[in-house]
Amino acid sequence: MKKLLAAVSFCFLIAIPTLLAQTPTHKKAAERKAxxxxxxxxQALGGQQALRQIDFMTYTLxxxxxxxxxxxxxxxxxxxxxxxxxxxxxxxAGTDTTVVGTTISHPALSEQENKTIHDAxxxxxxxxxxxLLNAPEARYTYLGTYLYKGQQLDIVRVHNSQSPDxxxxxxxxxxxxxxxxSSPTPxxxxxxxxxxxxxxxxxSDKLVFPVRYRVVQxxxxxxxxxxxxxxxxxxxxxxxxxxNKYQIRPQIQH
Numbered sequence: 001m002k003k004l005l006a007a008v009s010f011c012f013l014i015a016i017p018t019l020l021a022q023t024p025t026h027k028k029a030a031e032r033k034a035x036x037x038x039x040x041x042x043q044a045l046g047g048q049q050a051l052r053q054i055d056f057m058t059y060t061l062x063x064x065x066x067x068x069x070x071x072x073x074x075x076x077x078x079x080x081x082x083x084x085x086x087x088x089x090x091x092x093a094g095t096d097t098t099v100v101g102t103t104i105s106h107p108a109l110s111e112q113e114n115k116t117i118h119d120a121x122x123x124x125x126x127x128x129x130x131x132l133l134n135a136p137e138a139r140y141t142y143l144g145t146y147l148y149k150g151q152q153l154d155i156v157r158v159h160n161s162q163s164p165d166x167x168x169x170x171x172x173x174x175x176x177x178x179x180x181x182s183s184p185t186p187x188x189x190x191x192x193x194x195x196x197x198x199x200x201x202x203x204s205d206k207l208v209f210p211v212r213y214r215v216v217q218x219x220x221x222x223x224x225x226x227x228x229x230x231x232x233x234x235x236x237x238x239x240x241x242x243x244n245k246y247q248i249r250p251q252i253q254h
Contacts, residue, residue, distance in 0.1 A: 033142035040176030050206035056081040063225040203230040
């Protein structure tokens with residue numbers, strides 16, 4: 001989903017991607033190739049019909065960030081509607097659940113403060129693969145191939161047509177699984193941090209999702225995350241209570 005998700009490759013895996021030249025002819029070829037890779041990705045997650053059946057989803061993301069002297073553990077509850085502009089993120093600490101942000105504007109906050117919260121939520125959700133492959137604003141470009149951990153992978157760059165700064169390079173195997181993802185550093189254009197995806201498992205009757213990820217930098221794991229309690233088009237009593245607070249009424253088409 002990831003996902004948001006970026007991590008760094010091992011030194012011996014650093015390689016320059018084989019990029020397609022961007023002449024008009026090659027640009028069209030790159031667009032066709034991107035469509036082929038995207039189709040593989042869709043199939044790997046359960047197929048187009050299964051993805052289109054998602055109206056909204058809820059899940060828990062548990063993350064651990066490893067620092068020099070300690071480990072920071074955060075648990076987050078997410079509600080994401082794929083057709084309505086509604087996102088809610090709740091952070092859990094012990095027995096306390098704190099509302100971090102929603103895309104419902106809070107009257108006590110300024111317009112800019114609300115916008116900052118909304119943009120951060122949308123950025124996080126945009127890179128969740130289940131959202132990404134459904135999003136009409138997502139644009140895909142084929143960049144070439146890359147050798148990562150002994151696998152020759154296709155690189156597809158996705159960006160948000162409404163917010164061009166939202167972009168991510170996904171490294172996809174022949175089965176359509178996103179093995180890792182990254183963004184080149186502005187200064188060098190090199191990939192320095194990669195987000196590896198693990199455990200592609202069924203999360204519903206038809207949907208498949210990588211429920212674990214690991215962020216690696218300079219040969220060191222700096223963070224890990226696990227997705228759990230994934231549900232689609234159905235609200236638990238907990239989420240019914242939370243959404244009632246904000247008068248959010250999920251529209252269900254399927």
